[in-house]
Amino acid sequence: MSATEDHLRLADGELVHPNGQRALRGVSLRLSAGERAAVVGPSGAGKTTLIRVLGASLRPTRGQLEISGTDPWQLAAGALRRLRSGIGIVHQSPPIPPRLRVVTAVLAGRLGTRPAWQSLLSLVAPIDAEGARAALARLDLGERVFDRCDRLSGGQLQRVGIARVLYQQPALLLADEPVSALDPTLADASVGALVAESEARGATLVASLHAVDLALKWFPRLIGMRAGEIVFDRPTAAVTTAMLHELYATEGRELPRQGVDALVEDVRPPNVVVLKRPGCQ
């Protein structure tokens, strides 16, 4: 395994927030191009921090990050900007000003690859409304393209945030609790849209998910985190229910789930995870 084959490599990543809180301790991680992994773990485990470190938006206090073989933190400003235009992060609470129209919020996904003058003109007359609608349609929001974002519900806005990143077409797709505000059916479909995007373009996808059942269903690799450390990192098929219960310290109680009962079996034998994923290999 040579390092150049990895799309994403984090070696011994440590992150201490300015307030002294240690969010990551000695986290090492490799993903090859096109790989899909879900990060699970209790809240406060460092999932968000990990996603942001992998997306070159937070610099690790110690340790090294490599994206496609280069350390983003050593790049010159122009090269870093080009690299970042290929990194799409879905945020848990979508960072979209309420007065923006949906079409503008989605088109903002390609600010990094369009000349600034085109983007500014696009504020007057949307440059690619059709493209924005296509991205929204994949999340069942195609008819809201000319609405203002403050007319949307929290769940709709979260999907606009996902549509922006789909429209961006990044090589590296990162998602931080992308479906936390969605009902079970929409959550399932939206994670499905992210996975489909990754499959269609060979984009690497890392998503932190609160709902274990969604992670089990859609991702071939599971990374369990607790207290800023990776507890396990293995193929989903090799993850046991006992490991998950230990991760969440929920012995005898239920695991956090989105509740897609129809799609994932409710009761699992102690060491077997049942995967049902209609329509995907």
Next chain:
Amino acid sequence: MAAAGAPLHDPAARGRLTAALLALVVLWPLLALAEFKPWQLFDSANAQVMLNFLAGFWPPATGAEFLALLVRATLETVAIATAGIALAFVVAVPLAAVATRSLSVGRIGPARTRKLGTAVRTGARALLTFLRAIPEIVWALVFVRALGLGPGAGVLALAVTYGGMLGKVYTEILESGDTRPARALLEAGSPRVAALFYALVPGAAQELASYTVYRWECAVRASVVMGFVGAGGLGQLMDQSMKMLNGGEASTILLTFLALVIVADALSAVIRRVLA
């Protein structure tokens, strides 16, 4: 008090009390230094002098000749204020875009560009400070010497001082809103200008517009003072009326100001409604 256990202490209480006492201790000598003696207003002799002065303002002048002069001067003042604010806007926008911290790519990283970014922002802020630290009347005196008597000097003076004020306040408005949208766009490789208009301006548009209109209103008033040094408009008319001790004319001019302020208020309300 029937609360169980130890009573709750607000940890912020002591700090707030200290700050309030400190404010009093600082303010008292300042009031003394400013010779602030409000009771003198109610001294009967002083009150009589003030009343006599104010009585001179009644009734407002309504002569046709004066009104024609007034209309011309009002148009001139509005023109000075509007042109001055427009130029100030042109000065302020680029400087504010440079000085706004939430548009800094260097703050996200890498650290190497951070120092340069901080230096450029500090420079822009220093320039804004310099522009607005010198009162517009001083700039007007300078420009009157260069351009001669007339409205042109007033326009330039407003452009310089108000450019500094607008730039500073624009920067602070842009920084006080939600900064996450801009950061998210910069993290996805967006140029700064695009991040400014896609992430910061939409949330701040109302406030930016209302402050700009308020500054236009201030520019109308400032043109009075500048008129005193020969920069044209209502100020120059006011200067002449005051020198001739014509209180009626002065009060008509003041009523005109009142009308202009009301117009500014209405304009601001309309713009805010459109941008809401």
